[in-house]
Amino acid sequence: MKMAAPAESSDPNRALTSTRFSDLKPPLSEPVLEALALSGFDFCTPVQAATIPLLCSYKDVAVDAATGSGKTLAFVIPLVEILRRSPSPKPHQVVGLIISPTRELSSQIYHVAQPFISTLSNVKSMLLVGGVEVKSDMRKIEEDGANLLIGTPGRLNDIMERMDMLDFRSVEILILDEADRLLDMGFQKQINSIISRLPKLRRTGLFSATQTEAVEELAKAGLRNPVRVEVRAEIKSLENSTSSQQLLPSKTPSGLHIEYLECEADKKPSQLVEVLTKNASQKVIIYFMTCACVDYWGTVLPLLAPLKSFSIISLHGKMKQSAREKALASFTSLSSGILLCTDVAARGLDIPGVDSIVQYDPPQDPNMFIHRVGRTARLGRQGSAIVFLLPKEEAYVEFLRVRRVPLEERKAADNLCDIIPQVNYLRRFICEFCFPPLNT
Numbered sequence: 001m002k003m004a005a006p007a008e009s010s011d012p013n014r015a016l017t018s019t020r021f022s023d024l025k026p027p028l029s030e031p032v033l034e035a036l037a038l039s040g041f042d043f044c045t046p047v048q049a050a051t052i053p054l055l056c057s058y059k060d061v062a063v064d065a066a067t068g069s070g071k072t073l074a075f076v077i078p079l080v081e082i083l084r085r086s087p088s089p090k091p092h093q094v095v096g097l098i099i100s101p102t103r104e105l106s107s108q109i110y111h112v113a114q115p116f117i118s119t120l121s122n123v124k125s126m127l128l129v130g131g132v133e134v135k136s137d138m139r140k141i142e143e144d145g146a147n148l149l150i151g152t153p154g155r156l157n158d159i160m161e162r163m164d165m166l167d168f169r170s171v172e173i174l175i176l177d178e179a180d181r182l183l184d185m186g187f188q189k190q191i192n193s194i195i196s197r198l199p200k201l202r203r204t205g206l207f208s209a210t211q212t213e214a215v216e217e218l219a220k221a222g223l224r225n226p227v228r229v230e231v232r233a234e235i236k237s238l239e240n241s242t243s244s245q246q247l248l249p250s251k252t253p254s255g256l257h258i259e260y261l262e263c264e265a266d267k268k269p270s271q272l273v274e275v276l277t278k279n280a281s282q283k284v285i286i287y288f289m290t291c292a293c294v295d296y297w298g299t300v301l302p303l304l305a306p307l308k309s310f311s312i313i314s315l316h317g318k319m320k321q322s323a324r325e326k327a328l329a330s331f332t333s334l335s336s337g338i339l340l341c342t343d344v345a346a347r348g349l350d351i352p353g354v355d356s357i358v359q360y361d362p363p364q365d366p367n368m369f370i371h372r373v374g375r376t377a378r379l380g381r382q383g384s385a386i387v388f389l390l391p392k393e394e395a396y397v398e399f400l401r402v403r404r405v406p407l408e409e410r411k412a413a414d415n416l417c418d419i420i421p422q423v424n425y426l427r428r429f430i431c432e433f434c435f436p437p438l439n440t
């Protein structure tokens with residue numbers, strides 16, 4: 001088993017278009033252009049070039065673009081421009097909301113947005129996430145006011161229910177980041193409750209790397225005649241690798257090399273150690289199924305002689321908020337090391353320099369596969385990902401690979417999933433992502 005080359009050999013510029021932010025129509029304001037220039041952002045990514053003009057022209061959007069393609073600025077910039085054109089809000093008048101599924105992601109969005117929000121003289125933003133006393137959030141809002149709320153659905157809904165003093169009648173824009181996750185069963189109740197308090201005449205943007213097609217979801221989020229924006233990376237087709245190299249749309253970034261490793265259950269621990277020691281100088285994220293697994297491996301791995309010198313950090317949703325923040329900050333600052341985590345760290349996190357993703361346990365939700373592997377190979381960089389599969393699961397991949405089954409036949413191969421029910425949930429991402437890119 002071989003991991004792909006680490007991230008140094010990459011070229012983030014390949015992920016940019018030739019459109020400058022200053023070329024966009026309607027034009028962006030001077031303060032926003034200055035803030036972009038200060039951050040070193042001159043050229044748009046494809047999703048930014050496609051989405052910013054639409055939202056700035058007051059269109060609702062449902063945006064589906066690969067992980068690490070720059071979706072955050074694709075909604076932060078138009079949000080700031082829309083608020084700039086609106087009347088100055090009073091201290092407790094809310095004019096915008098950005099909702100995302102995890103505390104870490106909300107915090108990241110909050111920090112990415114600050115240089116742009118600070119160009120608006122009268123708009124105060126506030127991060128509202130669980131893990132801190134709700135009363136202290138309420139006190140802060142009472143004393144300082146809040147106009148742009150960035151946070152997780154639970155805390156936002158809680159604040160909305162408890163604080164009559166907040167006025168939502170002037171909300172101009174609602175952004176749902178990782179929209180498919182926010183609109184699924186888990187968050188449906190809170191999102192419905194939040195949306196029911198917002199005015200219908202507002203702009204709404206849905207963003208994700210795994211946007212679902214379901215029209216009902218768009219209706220649930222209250223979109224009005226939304227424009228669908230779909231931006232796909234392109235990968236070379238293996239079928240035509242010798243002749244004309246055909247480019248196919250891909251749901252994963254083009255610089256990402258995905259592999260699987262067949263492994264008996266009792267051999268998984270030793271295989272994991274082997275993978276880690278072979279890639280000692282890399283920055284690696286390992287996904288496990290449960291918080292208990294993360295705790296277990298967080299105790300065991302540092303005790304193993306071959307891994308003694310490795311920086312190993314654990315992150316899961318049952319840790320205290322302060323420990324979660326510390327873990328993420330520590331891993332972010334490392335140039336090489338290992339993060340052991342659950343899917344709490346699967347979506348949206350923009351951690352610099354991650355070389356490889358290891359999925360010790362495959363995800364239960366196939367969409368999560370895309371988000372997990374998307375923590376590497378961001379914005380045109382290179383990265384690798386490996387998923388551990390039990391032989392029963394691997395047999396299915398092998399069946400597809402050896403036969404090089406065309407798409408129609410792959411559907412017929414569903415019968416195999418009926419015989420091996422354990423692989424049923426793997427079917428979607430294996431078909432889409434491990435085949436054809438797997439070329440051993």
Ligand SMILES: Nc1ncnc2c1ncn2[C@@H]1O[C@H](COP(=O)(O)OP(=O)(O)OP(=O)(O)O)[C@@H](O)[C@H]1O
Pocket residue numbers: 016040041042043044045048065066067068069070071072073208209347348349350374378379
């Ligand atoms: N126009 C740009 N020029 C250069 N770098 C950019 C530009 N836009 C975004 N980036 C950088 O690209 C990286 C990925 O951006 P971002 O986190 O917004 O991706 P994303 O599409 O939201 O990913 P995910 O689907 O994983 O949430 C960030 O480090 C960001 O700073």
